[in-house]
Amino acid sequence: MLFGSHRSAEARVQVTVRLWGDGLVERVLITGGERTALGHLEAHDMCEALVAAGVPRRQIILETRATNTGENVAFSLTRLKGLGLYEVVGSVIAVGSVSASRRYLMTLERHWPDVIKMIVPANKYPVAVSDWSAHPDFAAEVLTEWGKVQPYLEAGYIRELNPETCLLIV
Numbered sequence: 411m412l413f414g415s416h417r418s419a420e421a422r423v424q425v426t427v428r429l430w431g432d433g434l435v436e437r438v439l440i441t442g443g444e445r446t447a448l449g450h451l452e453a454h455d456m457c458e459a460l461v462a463a464g465v466p467r468r469q470i471i472l473e474t475r476a477t478n479t480g481e482n483v484a485f486s487l488t489r490l491k492g493l494g495l496y497e498v499v500g501s502v503i504a505v506g507s508v509s510a511s512r513r514y515l516m517t518l519e520r521h522w523p524d525v526i527k528m529i530v531p532a533n534k535y536p537v538a539v540s541d542w543s544a545h546p547d548f549a550a551e552v553l554t555e556w557g558k559v560q561p562y563l564e565a566g567y568i569r570e571l572n573p574e575t576c577l578l579i580v
Contacts, residue, residue, distance in 0.1 A: 417534070519569045
């Protein structure tokens, strides 16, 4: 599941292309209904970038209504159910911003608890993930994400991770 973005789309596409090339994914579900600066839907732009990099269009599923992480997951599940694919999915690799990795997994846990969940984060910053605190924008993004977890848990938007269904790929 490729979470939409217009701020870090290039990094997310690169990660997804690598996963495809390594044979780790059979299909790519791109979710994102926000509009880019050019007025395009994030999912459409990311789809075109994936196709240009060699991912066959027929292996890409688009969800183009979501405007936040909860909708990304909920609308994607509806899309998979509509295509008759929901029941056959045993695992999902989430691709999104490195700073929001835990929240992506926690959102998946809330909406899709039985599937095995993994994450391959995309880093748009010119520093290693371990050096996040040395880059002011990266640090601000990490701290913003950290501040979201507890309120989102309390609101029921996300759920604590189950170690039996939540794995990590780095």
